[in-house]
Amino acid sequence: PVTITARGAEQYLKAGFNRFSVGLQTAHDGTLRRLGRIHTAAEGEEAVRLLRAAGAGNLSADLMLGLPGEGVKEVRQSAEWALGLGIDHLSAYALTVEEGTPLAREGVTVDGDLAADCYDEVCRLAEGAGLFRYEVSNFARPGFECRHNRRYWDLSDYLGLGPSAHSLIGRRRFFHGSSFSGYLRDPGGGEV
Numbered sequence: 348p349v350t351i352t353a354r355g356a357e358q359y360l361k362a363g364f365n366r367f368s369v370g371l372q373t374a375h376d377g378t379l380r381r382l383g384r385i386h387t388a389a390e391g392e393e394a395v396r397l398l399r400a401a402g403a404g405n406l407s408a409d410l411m412l413g414l415p416g417e418g419v420k421e422v423r424q425s426a427e428w429a430l431g432l433g434i435d436h437l438s439a440y441a442l443t444v445e446e447g448t449p450l451a452r453e454g455v456t457v458d459g460d461l462a463a464d465c466y467d468e469v470c471r472l473a474e475g476a477g478l479f480r481y482e483v484s485n486f487a488r489p490g491f492e493c494r495h496n497r498r499y500w501d502l503s504d505y506l507g508l509g510p511s512a513h514s515l516i517g518r519r520r521f522f523h524g525s526s527f528s529g530y531l532r533d534p535g536g537g538e539v
Contacts, residue, residue, distance in 0.1 A: 348386040348394035356401035366493070368407040368438070369394050374425040378414050383449065388428070395432045405491060407436035410469065413462035414442055415455050422465040423472065430476040435491040439469045440484050508534075 348369055359367070371391040373379060379387060386394075391408075398406055408429045412422060429437060441462045444450045470480060478486035485496055498505045498515075507514045510530045513522040523530050 348391040351394040351397050353397050353401065356398050356403065360402055366405040366407065367398050367403050368409060368436075369398070370409045371395075371425075371429055372409060372411045373414060373417065373421070374428040375417065375421055378417055378421075381415060382411075392428075392432060395434065399433070405436070406432075406434045407438065407493070408432065408434045409438045409440065412439055412441045412465040412469070413457040413459075415450070415453075417465075418461060419464050419468050423468050426469045426472045430472060430478070435478075436485065436487040436493060437469075437473055437478055438485050439466065439473075441466070 348371065351369070369391060370384075371388070372382065372384060374388045376387050395406060395408070410422070410425055410429055414421075417425075426437075426439070442450075442457050444455050444457060470486075473480065473486040478488055480486050481492045482496055482500065485493060487493070495505055497503075502515065502518075504516050505514060506516065507522070510523055510527050511525045513520070523534075
């Protein structure tokens with residue numbers, strides 16, 4: 348969110364970008380800091396405002412469930428806040444603690460039952476705000492479903508560009524490693 352500026356938003360729209368996804372994650376600054384995020388909730392909200400002011404007509408936000416120290420109450424607050432920004436699409440994903448990450452080194456685990464309760468609450472709130480679930484973790488106003496999400500399910504081709512990007516072309520899956528310099532050396536490469 349902190350990389351969005353008024354000028355940048357205008358330039359994206361002039362370049363033909365027609366959908367923006369803002370990684371809000373949570374409305375709670377303490378949790379954002381603990382996750383190592385570089386934005387605050389207010390900065391996330393400002394990013395959405397700047398995009399709308401520039402004329403963006405298709406805005407998505409991401410929330411994370413199962414975050415350390417957050418229960419149903421905190422997720423409800425985050426979902427109400429995000430939905431209150433007038434977004435057209437919401438993604439709500441459960442936290443996965445990957446081996447070797449700071450959270451893994453802290454011993455953080457995700458309580459699956461609590462994450463499920465949080466998910467149920469997001470489903471209820473999203474539907475109440477006019478966003479309907481069209482796949483497991485994604486909710487949209489009618490006509491605002493994410494086309495690339497749908498491609499994953501119907502096995503249509505998709506091309507991922509950049510480090511860590513995944514692709515499916517002609518039934519062949521491949522991905523790029525996470526190294527930016529490696530990607531620059533061989534942007535057409537990829538591992539199966």
